[in-house]
Amino acid sequence: MTQTNESSGPYLVCSGLFKIYKVADLEVVALRGLELSVDRGEVIAVVGASGSGKSTMLNILAGYDTPSAGTVRVGRFDLLNMTNKEVVEYRRQEVGFIWQETSRNLFPYLTAYENVELPMLLTGVPSRTRRERANELLEIVGLGHRHTHRPAQLSGGEQQRVAIAVALANRPPLLLADEPTGELDDETASEVLDLLNNVNQELGTTIVIVTHDPAISSSVGRAIAIRDGKTSTETTRAVSFERAIGGDTDSDIEEFLLVDSSGSIQIPREVFDELAIRRRVRLGVTDGRVTLESGE
Ligand SMILES: Nc1ncnc2c1ncn2[C@@H]1O[C@H](COP(=O)(O)OP(=O)(O)OP(=O)(O)O)[C@@H](O)[C@H]1O
Ligand SMILES: [Mg+2]
Secondary structure, three states, X not given: OOOOOHHHOOOEEXXXXXXXXEEOOEEEEEEEXXXXXXXXXXXXXXXXXXXXXXXXXXXXXXXXXXXXXXXXXXXXXXXXXXXXXXXXXXXHHHEEXXXXXXXXXXXXXXXXXXXXXXXXXXXXXXXXXXXXXXXXXXXXXXXXXXXXXXXXXXXXXXXXXXXXXXXXXXXXXXXXXXXOOOOOOHHHHHHHHHHHHHHHHHHOOEEEEEEOOHHHXXXXXXXXXXXXXXXXXXXXXXXXXXXXXXXXXXXOEEEEEOOOOOOOOOOOHHHHHHXXXXXXXXXXXXXXXXXXXXXX
């Protein structure tokens, strides 16, 4: 494994990420030069339409899949150069994962408590610590009173809460959540998002949420749009989450175009249409400002 010095840079970096799936004789390009950079302790959302490459990106970040090209680094792990042992270590210690399909997150025949305890059994956590941590996590997710319930005896929102507790059982520094609110009603979805923000505050966990729901952007510090396998724009909130949920101003929201490692930007479709851009643009630089106009 290549040792990297993360103290000098972001905690998580994807650069020039490509993923090409082969189906029969056809190639499907799921990621095309995706860039992503996340600091330790951030909560970010990657927002995109169905098929834009969200799950593909998240599965690569989780160490379940490898990209066709590019680099991925998380903490001290270089995800393209890990031994099998390091892959296991990475999945068990560094990252917690919440699957898009809720039924994949929990074992149906285990109680909520047993589901949370299981990942710790697999990593050899002593029984007393397991007990304390499982109790604490179920308390954090607001299910202290549901220890003995099996998934079928819990509501959809409660199941997702248990899934969050399971994903956090081994205290991973990184939590990846694939559409964690996809199957929930608006109110329950917003409770789950509040919970993820609480987890971030209480445990310092870095959280990456992927979703098709642009409304989630208002619940996170930074939202990044993904289009056709590439991150294109980013919206940041200057206000803290506490102030934001207090109904504070939206005026501190800023949108940026992302520049990839080769200097490319994606011109938003509406601007593209308005300027009637076809094949090329004329570039101007005046007083530190860049202007683009259609060059036919
Ligand atoms: N195992 C696979 N084999 C072939 N093509 C795949 C595979 N997985 C994903 N794809 C294709 O890659 C593209 C991106 O898929 P992905 O699952 O990452 O999208 P997504 O943004 O998560 O969509 P959704 O919001 O519907 O979950 C899609 O065109 C999909 O058909
Ligand atoms: Mg998906």
